[in-house]
Amino acid sequence: MLTLAFDTSSNKGGVALLKNETVLNRLVWDREGSHGELLTPALQRCLEQSGHSPKDLDALAIGQGPGSFTGVRIAVNAAKALAYSLDKPVFVFDSTEILAAGVPVESKALLTLINAHKNLVFAALFSPDQGQWQRRGDIEVLDVDSLNAKISVPVLCVGDGYDEFKTQLDPRTLSLLERRAGLSDDPLPEALGLLAWRERRTRKAMGWKDVQALYIRASGAEEKLRESRMKRSEG
Numbered sequence: 001m002l003t004l005a006f007d008t009s010s011n012k013g014g015v016a017l018l019k020n021e022t023v024l025n026r027l028v029w030d031r032e033g034s035h036g037e038l039l040t041p042a043l044q045r046c047l048e049q050s051g052h053s054p055k056d057l058d059a060l061a062i063g064q065g066p067g068s069f070t071g072v073r074i075a076v077n078a079a080k081a082l083a084y085s086l087d088k089p090v091f092v093f094d095s096t097e098i099l100a101a102g103v104p105v106e107s108k109a110l111l112t113l114i115n116a117h118k119n120l121v122f123a124a125l126f127s128p129d130q131g132q133w134q135r136r137g138d139i140e141v142l143d144v145d146s147l148n149a150k151i152s153v154p155v156l157c158v159g160d161g162y163d164e165f166k167t168q169l170d171p172r173t174l175s176l177l178e179r180r181a182g183l184s185d186d187p188l189p190e191a192l193g194l195l196a197w198r199e200r201r202t203r204k205a206m207g208w209k210d211v212q213a214l215y216i217r218a219s220g221a222e223e224k225l226r227e228s229r230m231k232r233s234e235g
Contacts, residue, residue, distance in 0.1 A: 001058045001200065004082075005193035006043065008035035008075040009067030009095050010114075010160055014189035015039070015046045021197055023190045025050045035074045043078070054086055059205060061091040061196035063098050063187050065214040066122045066139065067114055076213045089205030091196040094214050096124035098187035099158050100133040101195050108154065111177065113161030116141055116217060119168075121161035123147065132198075141217050144168045151176050160185045 006015040013035045016026040027042045047053060062079040065072035083090045093101075096112040103110055105128045114122040123140045126133040142150065148170045157177040162185065166174065 001197060002052065002056055003059045003061050003091075003193045003196050004043065004047070004054075004057050005061035005189045005196060006039065006075055006078070007063030007095075007098060007187045007189055007192055008039055008071040009063050009065050010071065010186040011068075012186040013038055013042070013071070014187070015042045016189035016193045017046050017050050017052065018190065018193035018197065021194060023193070024052075026190050028189070031071070035071050039074055039078055043082075054082070057086060057088055059089050059091060059196060059200075061093070061192050062211070063095055063192055064092050064212065065095055066116065066216045067095050067187075069215065072213045072215070076211055080208045080211050083206075083208035083211065090208065090211050091200070091203060091205050092211060093192060093195050094139065095187050096122070096126075096135065096139055097195065098192045099184070100124075100126045100135070101191040102184050102188045103133070103156065103158060105131055105133055106156075108156055108178070111151070111155040111157045113147075113157060113159035113165065115159075115161045115164045119143055120217070121147065121159075121165060122216060123150070123161070125155070139216060148173045154178060156180065156183075158183050158185055 001020055003018045011031050014028040017024045025046050027046050029038055060079050062075050079090050095114055099112045100110055110126040112124045116122050120141050120143055123142045125136045127136055151173045154176050
């Protein structure tokens with residue numbers, strides 16, 4: 001299965017081309033402006049450098065968020081356009097799954113923390129199960145106090161939300177969050193592609209119409225609009 005995998009939900013963007021479990025090519029960049037300016041050229045370059053064209057693809061794999069509202073939308077719109085024009089299926093995974101897929105499975109639980117801005121993080125807890133990470137419960141939106149209350153045992157921790165919260169967390173909580181060199185705090189495109197290959201028989205691929213972003217909480221613009229409406233109604 002030739003899979004083109006890409007994610008733009010964080011400050012880093014990434015594209016990878018995989019043949020089954022083998023990574024043929026990967027491109028990763030740091031966002032300076034908009035991922036929208038970088039994603040399409042990266043997709044083209046990733047294919048061309050591997051000697052493939054879009055028509056060779058068997059499937060797409062994308063990250064649907066949560067993360068940057070604009071970044072998530074860019075990846076989703078690109079996937080919908082490609083899936084429509086090429087008539088290809090799309091495997092969709094959320095950001096916490098992709099982060100977890102980049103971490104070797106061990107006996108200790110794994111906590112993913114994604115910056116949700118406004119002093120919030122998207123948090124998800126994973127436990128090992130038959131050699132794979134399995135999420136325990138839904139993705140949660142937590143503030144500092146809620147995260148302090150949630151962590152009671154040592155866990156591995158990955159995600160860009162850690163750096164946003166580390167100066168605000170209780171020393172006890174920090175002592176329970178194990179950070180390990182070499183683990184990515186951003187969703188890796190090759191991990192996304194491997195997820196698609198590993199779960200191709202158990203996760204239903206989507207058509208272009210069904211691919212949707214996963215936002216969980218309202219955007220800043222939506223929150224401002226809601227606050228404005230509340231003020232008007234109170235007045």
